[in-house]
Amino acid sequence: AQKVTQAQTEISVVEKEDVTLDCVYETRDTTYYLFWYKQPPSGELVFLIRRNSFDEQNEISGRYSWNFQKSTSSFNFTITASQVVDSAVYFCALTSAGNNRKLIWGLGTSLAVNP
Amino acid sequence: NAGVTQTPKFQVLKTGQSMTLQCAQDMNHEYMSWYRQDPGMGLRLIHYSVGAGITDQGEVPNGYNVSRSTTEDFPLRLLSAAPSQTSVYFCASSFMGTQYFGPGTRLTVL
16 A cells, blocks of 8 residues: 655744655555645645656755655655745655556645744 | 636535536646545545546545546536535646646535
């Protein structure tokens, strides 16, 4: 069975701090995709990144970076120099490659960045 | 290019009423899905479709119907609304495994 665990339910930081959101997954598939989505207070779900299971390179996009480690089944998300606009719920998700594209979701981490 | 659109944004129903939540996408994606989001329970898959004319059940399909007559549209029907269906509903379409979401519909059933 597939599972995504986001152990941190809520995180509160002060602006400009770095923060890492943890994501641990379980799957028996050899080919799969991992995702991060952001849900700001306005409620929409915004796609941030997709990582393929065969690509373990870390990714950086501005203040955001992602660390994918198959050895520990983790796909962690770091925000550098956090800003108030980063306040949101962040979801990690997993899907198998192939025709079944159902997403398995973590329960999310609520990040509050305080001025 | 509007992406994924959903109507209405907000809806209040009385128990027993029926309604249809509309979802449309203009990206020519084959895969579409409906989720509900409830506090503490994350997103749960209701129904999904891998193409026009093909639908299947997700985790929580009871009380909901779907159809997919065109690639663009994937409406979700509540047959007889119940208070347990109070939730935020998201429609999504998928390309290469990545799902793109509509803005959501907040439904309250009294």
